[in-house]
Amino acid sequence: MADISAKDVKALRDQTGAGMMECKGALVEADGDMEKAIEILRVKGAAKAAKRGDRAAAEGIVTSYVHSTQKIGVLVEINCETDFVARNDDFQEFAREIAVQIAATGPQYVSEEEIPEETKQAELRIYEEQASDKPENVRPKIAEGRLRKWFEEVTLLPQEHVNKDKHGGQTIEQMRQAIAHKTGENVQIGRFTRFQVGG
Numbered sequence: 763m764a765d766i767s768a769k770d771v772k773a774l775r776d777q778t779g780a781g782m783m784e785c786k787g788a789l790v791e792a793d794g795d796m797e798k799a800i801e802i803l804r805v806k807g808a809a810k811a812a813k814r815g816d817r818a819a820a821e822g823i824v825t826s827y828v829h830s831t832q833k834i835g836v837l838v839e840i841n842c843e844t845d846f847v848a849r850n851d852d853f854q855e856f857a858r859e860i861a862v863q864i865a866a867t868g869p870q871y872v873s874e875e876e877i878p879e880e881t882k883q884a885e886l887r888i889y890e891e892q893a894s895d896k897p898e899n900v901r902p903k904i905a906e907g908r909l910r911k912w913f914e915e916v917t918l919l920p921q922e923h924v925n926k927d928k929h930g931g932q933t934i935e936q937m938r939q940a941i942a943h944k945t946g947e948n949v950q951i952g953r954f955t956r957f958q959v960g961g
Contacts, residue, residue, distance in 0.1 A: 766790055778803050781935045782874065783920055819948045821848045827861035833959040836861045839952035847945045856941045856949070859923065863934060864954050869918040872951050877917070885912055918951065 766789045774785040774796060780803050788806075792798035822841035829835070840857040847853050871877050889905035889912075896904055914920045919935040929937065934951070942949040 766794060770794065770796070774799055774803075781919070781939060783933060783935050784939070819843055819950045821845050822952065823848050823854065823857055825854070825857040825861050827858065827865055829865050834865045835957045836864045836954060838864060838954040841948075841950045841952050842945065843947040847947050847949075850945060852944060853941060853949070856937065859925070859929075859937065860918075860934065860951060861954075862925070863921065863923055864918065864956050866924040867918075867921055868956055868958075869921065870916045872917065872954070873919050874913050874917050877913070882909070885909055918954075 766786060770789055771782060771785045774780070774789060775782060777796075778785065778800060780788070784803060784806070785799070788799040788802040789796075791802055819841035821844055822839060824837060824839050827836045827838075838857065838861045840853070840860060842848055842853060886905055886909050889908040890901065892908070893901040893904040919933065919938070921934055922931055923929040923934060923937060932940075938949055938951065
């Protein structure tokens with residue numbers, strides 16, 4: 763199996779406009795072959811749907827969620843292109859589900875792209891240090907693997923929704939793409955704030 767680098771994933775994303783996880787999945791399926799991965803994305807319709815990403819998502823809503831304990835609360839901004847979609851029940855339900863996810867998992871960023879480079883490098887140095895007792899040839903791979911896992915913990919989009927029964931193990935990015943496809947609009951998760959008593 764081909765070793766899929768973050769650089770390859772980004773290159774495919776730049777070419778197709780598809781989401782990071784979609785691009786990675788396509789590259790794995792295509793065994794690292796860029797042209798084949800593009801074809802896979804086209805077949806799945808991800809590239810086409812993601813082309814909407816060029817359109818401005820200047821409308822939307824701010825949704826709140828307060829946990830039943832009243833110890834955790836979330837405000838999240840979800841953007842779309844028109845006020846018509848912003849008032850749509852499916853869109854509003856999606857926004858609520860995102861607020862629930864943020865309350866449950868406490869991510870720090872929406873996507874990997876939002877993490878400052880110096881923060882990434884600082885984390886990578888920690889993982890390199892932790893792997894210093896391993897054979898030299900495997901250290902970079904161990905550190906990179908731990909960094910990827912950390913990205914999944916601190917960013918919202920790659921997380922599986924906490925309600926697995928309802929969402930069938932879908933990631934937040936897959937849910938975002940599904941609502942974008944259903945509404946025919948560019949749907950984006952804007953900003954969020956999570957409040958926790960004593961946190």
